[in-house]
Amino acid sequence: SAVISQKPSRDICQRGTSLTIQCQVDSQVTMMFWYRQQPGQSLTLIATANQGSEATYESGFVIDKFPISRPNLTFSTLTVSNMSPEDSSIYLCSVVRGPLQETQYFGPGTRLLVL
Amino acid sequence: AQRVTQPEKLLSVFKGAPVELKCNYSYSGSPELFWYVQYSRQRLQLLLRHISRESIKGFTADLNKGETSFHLKKPFAQEEDSAMYYCAPNRDDKIIFGKGTRLHILP
Known part of the structure; x- marks a missing residue:
């Protein structure tokens, strides 16, 4: 398994501001993912963050809105920029582990409320 | 388009009754398939993955390539099984x- 922590665990932010979410893993991993889970919805993949290269964004998500950093193999950040109430969601960090890189583990999530 | 479908948003089952959570996928090739669970x-x-063909907490899931399905089953439901279940192709x-x-x- 993987031990994944996220900071902050929750936050309440004002419209127009930005929030950076941190994800820390207990050991080195190649692939890290950022997901969003809006209220009452399933998880939606935002982007894949690989160390040493730019993040790869899914359709509907752009770097200007969700800049991602991946400075090393145990850490990543996701910034939610110029927030609006529609960004209120749980943001989850995830990593892949296993001999075949087949098992995905999730962090506890960051619960964001934008007023 | 590649997608996964879970047709039931809510499934209510009596304790001790069999459970089947449906999942259909429309991916080309042979995706790896998983079931994830989120308890309150x-x-x-x-929860489990199809490549290992394991049984976890009494749940099993068989990949049916002909029907492109990966339904999750348990013969006898228990109260602690109440949760949100997600089918997830890789x-x-x-x-x-x-x-x-x-x-x-x-x-």
Whole structure:
């Protein structure tokens, strides 16, 4: 398994501001993912963050809105920029582990409320 | 388009009755398939994956390539099985989640 922590665990932010979410893993991993889970919805993949290269964004998500950093193999950040109430969601960090890189583990999530 | 479908948003089953959570996928090739579970106030966790053909907490799931299905089954439901269940194919090293089915076990 993987031990994944996220900071902050929750936050309440004002419209127009930005929030950076941190994800820390207990050991080195190649692939890290950022997901969003809006209220009452399933998880939606935002982007894949690989160390040493730019993040790869899914359709509907752009770097200007969700800049991602991946400075090393145990850490990543996701910034939610110029927030609006529609960004209120749980943001989850995830990593892949296993001999075949087949098992995905999730962090506890960051619960964001934008007023 | 590649997608995964969980047709039931909510499934209520009496304790002791059999459970089947449906999942259909429309991916080309042979995606790896997973079931994830999220219990109340807990983080999302892996329940089982089709490549290992294991049984976890009494749940099994068989990949049916002909029907492109990966239904989750348990012969006798228990109250602690109440949770949100997500079917999730892994394609191109990315896991894409279905909309999920909330399983509610009735006493």
